[in-house]
Amino acid sequence: GAVVSQHPSWVICKSGTSVKIECRSLDFQATTMFWYRQFPKQSLMLMATSNEGSKATYEQGVEKDKFLINHASLTLSTLTVTSAHPEDSSFYICSARISGRSSTDTQYFGPGTRLTVL
Amino acid sequence: GENVEQHPSTLSVQEGDSAVIKCTYSDSASNYFPWYKQELGKRPQLIIDIRSNVGEKKDQRIAVTLNKTAKHFSLHITETQPEDSAVYFCAASPLTGTASKLTFGTGTRLQVTL
Numbered sequence: 001g002a003v004v005s006q007h008p009s010w011v012i013c014k015s016g017t018s019v020k021i022e023c024r025s026l027d028f029q030a031t032t033m034f035w036y037r038q039f040p041k042q043s044l045m046l047m048a049t050s051n052e053g054s055k056a057t058y059e060q061g062v063e064k065d066k067f068l069i070n071h072a073s074l075t076l077s078t079l080t081v082t083s084a085h086p087e088d089s090s091f092y093i094c095s096a097r098i099s100g101r102s103s104t105d106t107q108y109f110g111p112g113t114r115l116t117v118l
Numbered sequence: 119g120e121n122v123e124q125h126p127s128t129l130s131v132q133e134g135d136s137a138v139i140k141c142t143y144s145d146s147a148s149n150y151f152p153w154y155k156q157e158l159g160k161r162p163q164l165i166i167d168i169r170s171n172v173g174e175k176k177d178q179r180i181a182v183t184l185n186k187t188a189k190h191f192s193l194h195i196t197e198t199q200p201e202d203s204a205v206y207f208c209a210a211s212p213l214t215g216t217a218s219k220l221t222f223g224t225g226t227r228l229q230v231t232l
Contacts, residue, residue: 042224043207044207046219046221091159106164106167107152108164109161109163110161111160111161112159
């Protein structure tokens with residue numbers, strides 16, 4: 001149980017284009033999902049917290065107009081990198097918490113999406 | 119906000135030896151401390167976690183200790199095996215509110231040599 005999927009697993013795009021990444025909780029509902037970015041040999045940096053039915057909460061320094069997050073259902077959150085540039089190339093990972101278990105904060109991670117911007 | 123420091127950044131041990139990774143945190147409100155193992159290019163996998171109402175938790179070869187007074191917690195792996203080689207991340211989070219978020223340490227690259 002508690003499986004999180006991401007699509008695509010990798011994507012290569014040209015500079016200036018937009019890329020959408022999907023994060024799905026397959027066997028549970030997730031009121032809250034999190035989006036992280038991980039550069040090579042570095043830690044996971046939280047970009048934003050995605051809340052179903054409301055606006056995402058972005059971390060300091062993350063441009064909300066560049067990284068658009070939509071959490072339209074309890075099983076799907078999407079991250080769109082708009083006007084991508086080479087410096088946006090990174091490993092993007094989502095995670096999800098099981099809804100209704102406020103006393104359990106376990107986050108289940110997706111397999112990640114490797115974005116390369118040429 | 120929360121700040122989590124992790125040491126060492128790299129650790130090499132011989133198979134069968136023990137490995138210890140240490141983390142400190144800054145926010146006294148944090149009360150949930152998970153440890154994740156990440157293999158190259160893959161997702162972080164939760165290996166063990168501890169909450170502030172306990173001081174130690176063990177799961178087979180893996181154990182975690184927590185000292186809330188000193189604001190530090192440690193991961194102990196005994197009888198290490200080559201498949202334990204990976205990057206390990208500690209994290210801290212307050213268990214309050216639906217948007218409680220994890221702050222990760224910088225990671226420890228563990229290499230278990232034969």
